[in-house]
Amino acid sequence: MNYTSQDHPGDYDEKAASAAGQRSVALSNKLSGVLSVSYADSEIRDALHLLDLKNVQNTPDLRRSIRFDLQKDVIECNSSIVQEFGQVAEQLKRVSSIISGLNACCEDMRRQVAAARQENAPILDEASALLKEKGDLEKKKQLLIAFNKHFVLPEEELVVLTSTTEAINANFFAVLDRTKQIHADCQILLGSENQRLGLELMEQSSRQLNGGYQKLHRWIQKEFKALDLENPQINAFIRRSLRTLAERPALFENCLDSFSEARMHVLTDGFYNALTGSSANDDPTMKPIEFHAHDALRYTGDILAWAHSATVSERESLESLFISEGDEMAKGIRAGRQSEPWSAIDGESFDGRKALDDLVNRNMTGVARALRQRIEQAVQGQDDSVTIYKIANLISFYRVTLTKLLGPDSSVMEALSALEDVAMCQFEALQSDHTATVQAEFTHSPRDLSVPDVLEETLTQVKALMKSYESSLTPVDSREDDFKPILLQTLKPVLDSCESLAKDLDTPATDIFLLNCHISARSTLQSFDFTQWLVDQIDQVIASSTSNLIDYQHAFFLHVSGLHSILTALTPLTLSDEFLLQVPHLAPFQPAALMEASQTLDEFLPSALIDALENLKQLKNTKLTGDVTSEAADRFCGDFEFVETRLAAVDEMVAAKEERGEPSSDDDEDDDEENRGGRDGVKVQQDEEIERVPLRSFYPRTSGDIRVLLS
16 A cells, blocks of 8 residues: 555554444444344345245355346346237237227218218107107006006995895905995095095995995894894894994984884793793793782792893893994994984993993883883782882892892883882881771780780881891991881880880889880890891880889888888988987887897898899899899898998997996986986986997897898
8 A cells, every 4th residue: 555745654544443444334234234124024025035936055156146147037027028018019009900990980880870860850759759658648547447446346346235135244344344445535535636536436435335334224124133132143243233333323223223122022022921921932840920929029029030130131142242342332333423423412422331221221111111010019919018028128129239230220220119119108008007006906014014915026027027128238337227217117116105004004013014025125126237226225225124123122122121211310320429329319229129120130031032033023034133133132232231330330439438438418318307307216227228238239130141141
């Protein structure tokens, strides 16, 4: 290396070091670039794949010449591509010449077509107009066919709807439904500008519908004449026909009137057949109702039972005929009232059940008249008030029962209410006559003070009436008030007569007679809850008479035992010393009187209860007799205990004064007598000795002895 004169050795070293550093950095960058290349890079992957295809061996010569080899390959490929594109260019030139020829041909054809179009344009326009007109005509034809199919009945269907030779079947109802649909759809046509078509079609469909309903009306009337309601297999078309005819209220009511009149005759004939047994279809073992005409109660019961059975059967049959399938009948009638608003009453809505009740009521009108006539004759020919009342209760029972089936305003209810009134009037008349007769004959009480035969007969009658009334359907809360007039007409007058007769008797016969009568009446009434008001009155009479008998027995014990005078003297006195000291000076407490009273008591006690029971031997209730006597004995024992207590108190008071040496009231009186010279000394001494004896010594019985002897 050449150095200039200006070069300095140190500068050369620095440059050499700088060049070496740059080479090192370049190599480092290349290594970093090689190492940073990823195989995931598509270009690297393609280059490696290409090397792999060329079977390159890793040799020093190949590494030096690989770049030139690759460039050579690229040049060869580009040369091949250029040759091929040259061929393509030649082909394109040939195609271009062909297209130019085609364009010239097409232009010639275009000129020819334009000339032909100009020549044929009028013909094509005319053909287009004809085709459009044809399409419109086809649409109108389809529309007309569809319109006729929907709004016009074909001749065969019109025959089915209106001809009387055609039977009523499913086909008839299908045609009728279609006609109703046509009539309803005509209202849509009325909304168009031209309403003529809608009006004509509506008028035509109305005539057809009327013809169909008239045919149905005549057919139903014909079927009703031969209809057997007892046959469970009723023609299903009848039910459907009725539901359909209900859409014409006038025709439907006409049918119902004819049907009701026919059923009324059938039921009335059936009633008379049941009365006389003249029906050919009846069981020969069944006796006619009039066979028991002599027994008014059974006769009435059989008639009412037949009427109830006929009403139930009629209602069930009509219910299956008119209301068996939901609310279809009611819907038809409501639809008919909407179509014929003049046939409906203002503000009245149709009630199917009420209409059924009205129909059954109309059918049973003839039976109600015949029933009322027969039962009224049976009632008027009866003179037993009990039987009449049972008939009235029987009528009331069926009246309440049939009210649930027919309602309260039916003809059958009117007939039964009238019959019940007739029966009750007959009962009241018979009972009034019976009461007047009894009061005229009932002038004195029995000698043994027992229940009079008149009262026993009346109680038997009243018991039968109460048993009959108990089985009635009268509400529990009104039974007492409802039966009260019966007791006032039957039993109360007889009891009042007994009380009037008792006033003429002596004591204790008055109370014994009243007790016998009222106890018997109470035992009859108390088992029925609707007689409580009269039982309460009877209990008051029994309590009053029982109290009187207790007072009588108590007085008997006091007088017969000799205790009455002693008790009378002691009762007004109190336990004060002043009053107790007065007791020995009272007449009943003098020794002789006390000893006599004690002897009377001793003679009374052994037979006291027997004698007391003998007083009430005519009282039929032995238990009450014992209770009255026992109560009187208890009161007598209480009185004796009072006397015993007072006498003991007097003796204690006198003994206490003597022990204190205080003069008694007896000594003061004796001194006064001596001063007056009324008595001598010996007699006074004797009196003082007698007076010092206690009162209990003259009257020794104790209350314990009395209770034991009277228990």
